[in-house]
Amino acid sequence: MSPETVLDSAFEPVLRSISDGRIPGAALGLVDASGTHAVRVGGKAALLPVERDVSLGTWFDLASLTKVMFTTPRILALAEEGVVDLDAPLTSVVPDFAQHNLDAWQRKVTFRQCLGHETSFPGVFPLYVYGTDPVQLRHFVLQYAWPAGPAVYSDINFILLGIVLERLAGKTIRGIDPGPGLAWSANPAEAAATENDPWRGRVLVGEVHDENCAALQGAGHAGLFGTITSVLDFAHGLLTSDSDAVRLMRTPLSGRRTHGWERPYEGWSGGENCTPDTIGHTGFTGTGLWIDFASRRAWALLTNRVHPTRHFDSGIFALRRAVGDAINRGMR
Numbered sequence: 001m002s003p004e005t006v007l008d009s010a011f012e013p014v015l016r017s018i019s020d021g022r023i024p025g026a027a028l029g030l031v032d033a034s035g036t037h038a039v040r041v042g043g044k045a046a047l048l049p050v051e052r053d054v055s056l057g058t059w060f061d062l063a064s065l066t067k068v069m070f071t072t073p074r075i076l077a078l079a080e081e082g083v084v085d086l087d088a089p090l091t092s093v094v095p096d097f098a099q100h101n102l103d104a105w106q107r108k109v110t111f112r113q114c115l116g117h118e119t120s121f122p123g124v125f126p127l128y129v130y131g132t133d134p135v136q137l138r139h140f141v142l143q144y145a146w147p148a149g150p151a152v153y154s155d156i157n158f159i160l161l162g163i164v165l166e167r168l169a170g171k172t173i174r175g176i177d178p179g180p181g182l183a184w185s186a187n188p189a190e191a192a193a194t195e196n197d198p199w200r201g202r203v204l205v206g207e208v209h210d211e212n213c214a215a216l217q218g219a220g221h222a223g224l225f226g227t228i229t230s231v232l233d234f235a236h237g238l239l240t241s242d243s244d245a246v247r248l249m250r251t252p253l254s255g256r257r258t259h260g261w262e263r264p265y266e267g268w269s270g271g272e273n274c275t276p277d278t279i280g281h282t283g284f285t286g287t288g289l290w291i292d293f294a295s296r297r298a299w300a301l302l303t304n305r306v307h308p309t310r311h312f313d314s315g316i317f318a319l320r321r322a323v324g325d326a327i328n329r330g331m332r
Contacts, residue, residue, distance in 0.1 A: 001330045001331070003030050003032065003036065003038040003331075004038050005330065006030065006038075006326070006327055006330030006331055007028065007029075007030050007038045007039075007040055007327075008040070009326045009330055010028060010030075010299075010323045010326035010327050010330070011028050011040040011042070012326070013319055013322040013323060013326070014026045014028055014040070014042065014301070014303075014319065014323065015042055017314075017315060017319050018042055018043035022305075022313075022314050022315045022319075023043065023286060023303045023304070023305045023314050023315075023316070023319070024043055024044040024045070024046070024047050024192075024193075024303075024304050024305075024307050025041075025042060025043025025044045025045055025053070025054035025058075025192065025303065025304060026041070026042060026043055026054065026286075026301065026302060026303040026304075027039065027040070027041045027054060027056070027058060027060070027227075027228035027300075027301075027302045027303075028040050028041075028228070028299070028300070028301050028302075028323065029228045029229070029231070029232045029299065029300050030232075030297065030298070030299045030327065031232040031233075031235055031236050031239075031297065031298050031299075032239075032296055032297045033236070033239050033240055033296040033297070035236050035240075037229065037232050039056060039228055039229070039232075041054045041055060041056055041058070041228070042054060045058045045191070045192040045193065045304065046192065046193035046203075046205065046304075046307070047193070047307060047308060048193065048196065048203050048307075048308050049203060054192065056227070056228065056229065057190060057227055057229075058190065058191070058192050058227060058228075059183070059186035059187070059190050059191040059192065059206070059225045059226065059227055060191075060192045060225065060226065060227070060228075060285070060287060060302040060303075060304065061186075061191075061192070061194050061204075061208060061209050061225055061283075061285045061287075061304075062224045062225060062226055062231070062283050062285070062287050062302075063209065063210060063222050063283030063284045063285040063287055064155075064221060064222055064281065064282065064283040064284060064287075065224060065226075065231070065281055065282075065283045065287050065288075065289055066158075066220070066221060066222050066223055066224040066283075067158045067220070067221055067222075067260060067281065068249075068260045068261050068281045068289070069179070069182070069224060069226075069231075069234055069289070070178055070179065070182075070220070070224055071158050071161050071162055071165065071220040071221070071260070072115060072249065072259065072260030072261070073245055073249075074165055075111060075115065075161055075164070075165070075260075076115075076244070076245035076248050076249065076259060076260075077243075077245050078168065079111070079244075079245070079248075080243065080244045080245050083168065084111055084164070084168075085111070086110065086111045086112040086115070086259075087110050087111075087112055088110060088111065089107060089108055089109060089110055090109055090110070090111065090114070090160055090161075090164060091107050093164045093167055093168060094142065094160075094163060094164060094167055096142060097142050097160075098142065098143065098145075099142075099143070100143065101145070104145070105120065105148050106119075106120075106121075106146055109160075111161070111164075112253070112259070113157075114157035114158065114160060114161050115157070115161070115253070115259045115260050116253035116254060116257045116258075116259065116260075117151065117152065117153045117154060117157055117257060118151050118253065118254065118257075119151060119154065119156075119157055120146070120147075120148035120149050120150070120151060121146055121149075121152075121154040121156035121157060122146070122147070122149060122152070122154060122156065123152040123153060123154050124155075125155075125156060125212075126211065126212070127140065127141065127159075127211075127212040127215060127216070128199065128211040128212050128214065128215035131215070132214075132215045134172075134215070134216050134217040134218075137215055137216050138163060138216065141156065141159055141160065141163070142163070155212065155221040155222070157221075158219075158220040158221035159212070159216070159219050159220055159221050160220070161220045162218075162219045162220020162221065163220070165220060172217065172218050173218035173219060173220065173223065174217065174218035174223075178224055179234065180230065180233065181226060181227065181229065181230025181233055181234075182224055182225065182226045182230055182234075183224075183225045183226070184208075184218060184223055184224070184225065185206055185207055185208070185225060186206040186225045187206060188205040188206040190206075191205050191206035191225070192205075192302075192304040192307070193205045193304060193307045193308070194209040194285055194304055194306050194307050195209055195306045195307060195308065195309060195310055196307075196308040196309060197209075197211075199211055200214070203307075203308065206225070208222060208223045209222075209284070209285050209306065210222035210223065210284070222283075222284075228300060228302055231289055231300045231302065232298065232300055234289075235289060235291050235298035235300065236298070238291055238298075239291060239293065239296060239297075239298060249261055249279055250277060250279060250293060256268075258279055260281075261279035261280065261281050262279065262280050262281055263276075263278065263279055263280075264276060264278055267321075268280070269282050269288055269290070269317070269320045269321060269324070270290040270320070270321075270324040271320070271321045271322070271323070271324025271325040271326075271327075271328055272321075272324075272325055272328065273325070273328040273329065273332075274290070274292055274324065274328060275292055275293075275294035275295055276294070277292065277293040277294040278290060278291065278292040278293070278294070278295075279291050279293075282320065284306070284310075285303075285304060285305065285306050286302070286303035286304055286305030286306060286314065286316050287300075287301070287302050287303065288300065288301045288302075288320050290324060295331060297327075297331060299323070299324070299327050301319075301320060301323050303316065303319075
C-alpha cells in the first residue's frame with residue numbers, strides 16, 4: 001500500500017478516539033528515508049476556554065520526547081566529540097553532585113546509566129512542591145539524599161543530564177537552541193491545550209505541562225514543543241544519519257532500552273511486527289515517535305490527551321499500539 005493509504009488506515013482508530021471523546025485532537029504523520037511526509041490531522045486543539053481545531057501547524061507539548069529529541073542527541077554528540085565519557089560518573093562534569101557525602105551512591109552514576117534508566121532514582125518525585133526558584137531546585141536535585149531503589153524509568157536521570165548540558169554550555173536549557181522547528185514554548189493561538197492545571201490555576205496552552213519542568217524553568221526531561229512536521233523532520237534526520245550518536249541510539253542497553261530510547265518488547269507502544277531495529281518513545285501529554293531503521297520509516301502520533309484533565313482514561317496506550325499495528329501491517 002502507498003504511504004497515503006497506510007496513513008488513512010492508521011488514522012481510523014485516531015478518529016474513533018476523537019469521536020468517542022477520549023482525546024480532543026491529534027496529528028499523525030509518516031516519513032520515509034526520502035523525506036516524503038504523509039500527515040493527517042483531526043479534532044480539537046482546544047476545548048476550553050474556546051474551541052479550536054487541530055491544523056498542520058498546531059504546536060504540541062512534546063513532554064518526554066524532549067528526552068530523545070533534545071537531551072539524548074546532545075549528550076551523545078558530546079561523547080562523540082570526546083567532551084564526556086559515557087562510562088564516567090556525572091561528577092566528571094558536575095563535581096558538586098552530592099558533595100556533602102563523597103561516598104554517596106549517586107556520585108557513581110554514569111552518563112550511560114542515566115540514558116538507559118539504569119540508576120536507583122525514584123520513578124516519580126514532585127520537585128515543584130519544594131518551591132519554584134529554579135536555582136534552588138537544581139541544587140535540591142544535586143544535594144538531596146536520594147534513597148536507592150530498583151532501577152526504573154525516572155525523570156531525575158534526564159534532569160541531571162540537563163544540568164550537565166547547562167554546565168557545559170554555560171547557560172540554562174531554555175537558552176540552548178532546541179533545534180530546527182522546535183521551541184521551549186508556543187504561541188497560545190497556535191498551540192494544543194493541555195491540562196486545566198490545579199497547581200497553576202489555568203488551562204495550559206503553549207507553556208509546559210510538566211510541573212517539575214515549569215518549576216525548574218527548563219529541564220532535560222520535558223519542555224520541548226513542536227509541530228507534526230518538525231517531529232517528522234527530526235525523525236528523518238536520524239533515519240539518514242550514520243553518526244556514532246545515532247548508532248548508540250540503536251544500540252541496546254537492556255531488554256527494553258537503548259541509549260535514551262525504548263526498543264521493541266512484548267506490549268510496547270509501537271505495536272507488533274516492528275523490526276528489531278526500531279526505537280521509540282512516548283510523552284505524558286499524549287505524544288509518541290517511533291523510528292524503524294530497517295524499514296526506513298518513522299511515524300509520530302501527537303495528541304493532547306490530558307486536555308482538559310489527566311484524570312481520565314484516554315485509552316492512549318491502546319491507541320498508540322493500534323496505530324503502530326496499522327502502519328506495520330500496511331508497510332510490509
